Amino acid sequence: MILFYRLSGLAALGTGLVGIFVPLLPTIPFILLAAFCFARSHPLWEARLLRSRFGPAIIDWRETGAISRKGKVAVLSVFGLSGTAGYLSLEGWRALLPVLACAVGAIWILTRPTAVSRPPSD
Template sequence: MRIFWVSLGFLAFGLGLAGILLPLVPTTPFMLLAAACFAKSSPRLHDWLVSHPSFGPAIRNWRHHRAIAPRAKRLSVIAMAAAFAISVILGIGWQILAVQAAVLVVMGLWIWTRPDGPTQP
């Protein structure tokens, strides 16, 4: 099972890295998944990821407060709106657009209703 969790962790980490460059691929959820997988398989990789200066704060904020920073919320909603706009521009069928819109609205509301977490001094 350790190999499975490490492999899944690296896959999630890779997808998270792709999200840095690709605007419609989310980074933080994949980093959260990578941290969870590494916690089950490799304490060294888990500790590295959680203490990473770029990825660690969002992971710790979620782990300790179940919170999403306001900036991350805004970027998430913007990315969802952009994804929907691209679907409209591409002429995707209305049935698929309706399902996509419903899912994006539900996820956007879920993200927006999470706590902001502790304020920075």
């Protein structure tokens, strides 16, 4: 089982890092998944993630399920663009599917607490 978590963590971390450079591919959800997997398979790698620039987002999510205001704005902007693009690209009732999917995602994001800014740790 440890091998499964370790490989899953590496895959999630790799996908999250690619998401930094590829539009519409989320970064933070994959980093959160990597931290989850490493917590069960490789505590040293988990500790490195917690010390990285992603550390505050991981800690906020673990402690309160919170998402930063900046993160919410970014996700909601992408949802808006994606829903609009889907609506304009499709015809008939299918045009409503991306709008509906983005609306459900936006509602979920808006129901999460907003993370309080943390001072940088030294």
